[in-house]
Amino acid sequence: AQSVTQLDSQVPVFEEAPVELRCNYSSSVSVYLFWYVQYPNQGLQLLLKYLSGSTLVKGINGFEAEFNKSQTSFHLRKPSVHISDTAEYFCAVTYKAAGNKLTFGGGTRVLVKP
């Protein structure tokens, strides 16, 4: 079975400052990793995904994440946040034999302050 731990439930950050959201996973098989963003009362939107290949993954809205197999981590970063980045962010994992069903972390709420 897989599990995902998002180490920070809330991250306050000032506008134009960098942000890092931490994600650790556990799995006995090779995994695919995702970051999704959720705005209030909305569904989930994919920010980026790691399937294979380069461990540095670039996504939409200036976000990037780095897959670290030895540390079983997939941390999300943005060098300069905007007010519009205020949202909840979810890290998720799946693997091919799981029918691609996702296991999510508990989420990190990012609050960008002016």
Next chain:
Amino acid sequence: DTGVSQDPRHKITKRGQNVTFRCDPISEHNRLYWYRQTLGQGPEFLTYFQNEAQLEKSRLLSDRFSAERPKGSFSTLEIQRTEQGDSAMYLCASSIRDRDTEAFFGQGTRLTVV
């Protein structure tokens, strides 16, 4: 294609009533997933279909829950004899088997049981 569509967006029901939600996936997607998200938590997997076949059900899906995808297109999720603990956001997602593994989410149906 406008993406994954869920109906209704909001539902308030009295305890003990039955409710049914509908999900229309992206047209060429053969996989369809249901997740439940309670306040402040990440989504949890409930069940998924490949075409019309229901391939997996979570232990979260009690006997009061039933999901169908009769023609391999839209899906319904029914909850019988609703309880206050059923209050949550119900998310639907769809994907193409073996293509990028990315799941596209609908905007969800928020259920409130009073």
